Structure formats: structure tokens, C-alpha cells
Amino acid sequence: MVLDSAPEAIGTELFTAAPDEIRRGPGRTDSFLEGPSFDVQGNLYCVDIPHGRVLRISPDGRWQVAAEYDGRPNGLKIHRDGRIFIADRRNGLVVLDPASGDVRTVLSGPGRQERFMGLNDLVFAANGDLYFTDQGQSGLHDPCGRVYRYSPQADRLECLIANAPSPNGLVFNVRETALFVAVTRANAVWRIPLGSPAGEADDWKPRTIDAVGLFVQLPSAGPDGLALDEAGNVVVTHPTRGLVWLFSKYGVPLLRIASCAKEMTTNVAYGGADGRTLYIVESKSCSILTARMPVAGKRMYSHGGQ
Numbered sequence: 001m002v003l004d005s006a007p008e009a010i011g012t013e014l015f016t017a018a019p020d021e022i023r024r025g026p027g028r029t030d031s032f033l034e035g036p037s038f039d040v041q042g043n044l045y046c047v048d049i050p051h052g053r054v055l056r057i058s059p060d061g062r063w064q065v066a067a068e069y070d071g072r073p074n075g076l077k078i079h080r081d082g083r084i085f086i087a088d089r090r091n092g093l094v095v096l097d098p099a100s101g102d103v104r105t106v107l108s109g110p111g112r113q114e115r116f117m118g119l120n121d122l123v124f125a126a127n128g129d130l131y132f133t134d135q136g137q138s139g140l141h142d143p144c145g146r147v148y149r150y151s152p153q154a155d156r157l158e159c160l161i162a163n164a165p166s167p168n169g170l171v172f173n174v175r176e177t178a179l180f181v182a183v184t185r186a187n188a189v190w191r192i193p194l195g196s197p198a199g200e201a202d203d204w205k206p207r208t209i210d211a212v213g214l215f216v217q218l219p220s221a222g223p224d225g226l227a228l229d230e231a232g233n234v235v236v237t238h239p240t241r242g243l244v245w246l247f248s249k250y251g252v253p254l255l256r257i258a259s260c261a262k263e264m265t266t267n268v269a270y271g272g273a274d275g276r277t278l279y280i281v282e283s284k285s286c287s288i289l290t291a292r293m294p295v296a297g298k299r300m301y302s303h304g305g306q
Helices: none
Strands: 008-010 013-017 033-038 044-048 053-057 063-068 073-078 084-088 092-096 103-107 119-124 130-134 145-151 156-164 167-172 178-183 188-193 213-217 226-228 234-238 243-247 253-258 265-271 277-282 287-292
Touching: 033 073, 033 084, 033 265, 033 277, 044 073, 044 265, 053 073, 073 130, 084 103, 084 130, 092 119, 119 167, 130 167, 145 167, 145 178, 156 178, 156 188, 167 226, 178 226, 178 234, 213 234, 213 243, 226 265, 234 265, 243 265
Parallel strands: 008 253, 073 119
Antiparallel strands: 013 287, 033 044, 044 053, 053 063, 073 084, 084 092, 084 119, 092 103, 119 130, 130 145, 145 156, 167 178, 178 188, 188 213, 226 234, 234 243, 243 253, 265 277, 277 287
16 A cells, blocks of 8 residues: 555544344354444444344443344345345345344345355445445456445346456445445455446446446455545555554545554444444454444435535
């Protein structure tokens, strides 16, 4: 990573850590948290990958199992109508009804005879379309990871790229004219220009992809979850290094945020009364950390964001 100048360093604080009865989960394996997302009541949802659970953390830090099912949930985003969409490595794209706890598979693969390799993360566009990554075991040895766009309204699926070595977290720029994708095994974040407009929810049109480029290159292990603020700055998590970076929309590093817990800083979500608190999942200790940011996060689709 080439630095124009040394980014400002800030620290984090512990918001809450999973209690033993949550962390241990069923069996002997510790939980591994990812996929944080806030509902409109201020509850923070995240997934517990090895135990097939969705966890809910109240605004005052109390933990609860919201759902448990036979799957490997990885990413999680909340629809404007309250449904929770999950990128599941085993089952594909699934939906959780938070009121009943029921989980059903919406999409198991790109075709009737083909399953996804292993979904990782997802993000809603302003028109309700869902963009998600199909990571599987792709890497530099087999750069076959895919990024999809799915319209729940039209029930249409479109593959945007099919050559990424381990596509992971993803987020739009402010105007939704480009998609940032963390490409873990390439230690990079790619920028995918979206040439044609998405259309309204009831007017599905394919999106043309212009020349895909490199947004930022990281040293050592690659990036995971991403987030965006109102100014277009991009938050990039850096697991195994215990770091989170804030880059300008031009790829200039602005902040270096260090974990006060362990080194698996995997995912992030903006929250708090003014939207300026960054909530960071530190998966190894099953902790949620916080850092105060200079700009509020871009309002999510679940909260009426455009």
C-alpha cells in the first residue's frame, strides 16, 4: 500500500463481548462472528458461522440467539420491510423472518443444476436489488469467484464478474455508479464501474460493467468487510492485522484504526445516534468494538437510505 502521507491513528473501545453461553455455542467450537447490521430499533444483528446462528445484540449490549438453523451464515443485511437476508456458504441466499425465526432458502445457485460455490457477503442497492459475492475456495490459484446482482422483485439473477480471487465484502459508492469489492486473496479492493442504470424495482435492466480497476492494495493478508460514509470514504477491515482503514474515495488512507482486542477485525457497521460510531466485529474474541469517526456512515437501505 502506497501512502501519500501517514494516516492518523485512532483507537477502539470494547462495546460488548459475547458471554460464555453464547460464545461456546453448540458443541466445543467457539463462535466466529461476522456480518454486523443494525435494524431500525437499534439492535445489532450478526452471524455465528460455525454454529449456524443469527445473534441479536440490544442497544445496551445484551446478547440473544435470534435464529439457529442448518447452515453456514456469513454475511447479513436487513431489508426495508424487516426481513433479514443472509449470504450462507452452504445454502446460498436465505431469508430470516426475525419475528418467527423461520429461515428459508431463496436462491441456492445460479441455475437449476448448479449451486453457488459459497456465498460470503451482500449489500442492498437503493432500488432493492441485492448484490452479493460467491467466494467459495477461489484464490490466485483459481480466480473464479463471482459477484452477482439479484432482483427479488423480478426474480432475476445477473453475474457481474466471474474472475475474482476470493471476493468478500462489498459496498457501493455514494451515487451507486460503482461497486467496491474486497478481493481477499489478492490483498486488494477492486472498483467495479456500473455503466448502465439499474432501473426501478419493477423495471429490471441488465447492468453493463466498464473496466474494473484496483482501488487500494493492502499488505499481508487481504481485506474482508467494507462500509461507506456520507462523504464517500471507504472503510476497509484488515483481519489478521487487527486493523481497520478509512480511505478517501480516491484511495488515499485517512485513518488507521487499531483493535483493542485481538487481531481478527472482520466486519464493520455504522451506528449510534448520530451515525458516527463505527462498530467493529473482532471475531476471534467474539467482541464488538467501537470507534468514533469524523463523518457519519451512509444510511443503509434498511433505514430508508438512497
